[in-house]
Amino acid sequence: MTTHWILGPGAIGRLLAHSLAPLVEVVVIGRRELPSRQMLTTPEGEARTQHLTLLTAAQLAAADAPEPPAFVHITTKAMAAEAALASVASQLPSSTPLVLWQNGFYAQPRINQTWPGPVLCATTTQGAYLTGDDGVVHAGRGPTFLGDLDNQHAALAETLTAQLNEAGFSATAVSDIRQRLWQKLAVNAAINPLVALNGVRNGALQEAAYAGHVESVVTEVAAILQAEGIAPPSGEQGDDAWLALVRQVIANTAHNKASMLQDVEAKRPTERGAILGPLIASAEWHGLTCEALTALDSALAALEARF
Secondary structure, rough: OOOOEOOOHHHHHHHHHHHHHHOOEEEEEEEEOOOOEEEOOOOOOOEEEEOEEEEEEEHHHOOOOOOOOOEEEEEEOOOHHHHHHHHHHOOOOOOOEEEEOOOOOOOHHHHHOEEEEEEEEEEEEEEOOOEOOOOOEEOOOEEEEOOOOOOOOOOHHHHHHHHHHHOOOOEEOOOOHHHHHHHHHHHHHHHHHHHHHHOOOOOOOHHHHHHHHHHHHHHHHHHHHHHHHOOOOOOOOOOOHHHHHHHHHHOOOOOOHHHHHHHHOOOOOOHHHHHHHHHHHHHHHHOOOOHHHHHHHHHHHHHHOOO
């Protein structure tokens, strides 16, 4: 039976485990022990209980020569992805395919440069949040796109896509994952910091009180992505195209609690370095203004310092 390892029992990690477990053997690996009896609440409100194999990296190391996995999914936060991989790397053949599920554009290029085997990147709009050590809520369904940054592993992406579709993930293999990651980065930068700092769900950004903040961020992001050669998914150009995309995502995910807001509520470090960091660095490289982005980054840093 095909085995999938999932590094990081967070919301997406556990949603992925629940989805794949009926089809393949799944091992979820985290930093601390969690109950094997796990509950998933579907978008329709149905509660489903499933027993999952959840191990710490130390427990995995002590196990008797586990079967090499067909895929290793890294579902940790971006800034923890490399450490998570290092915790199990000695037990993996160097040819093992990795699948990176991080927000932003930080872990993906770094791991792609250092891991000798195939590295696939995933971007998804599946919504999920944890309800404790034994529960995850699937808050909303959305498409998932898979590919690799160098477009050298199309067949592998198709293989995994087929498994994810069978698991209900609405996945598509694509040849332009780099562009899609930047596009999602743009949307995340316009939504996540604002909802995290203000303690609101995504839909609140439709209110007049936040409209100016959203537009300021989108204006800066649009200029940065134009310099990077990244167009909006619509194929149109300019601030209006990016603003329309951001507003559409806000409306589609109105009830979602963004992962950055979940981090703030749990008093955990956020992914500001992975989401805002690449945009600020690109702005500086191209000599562009990024006052709104820098202000958000500074505000989040000050908030994290109080945790």
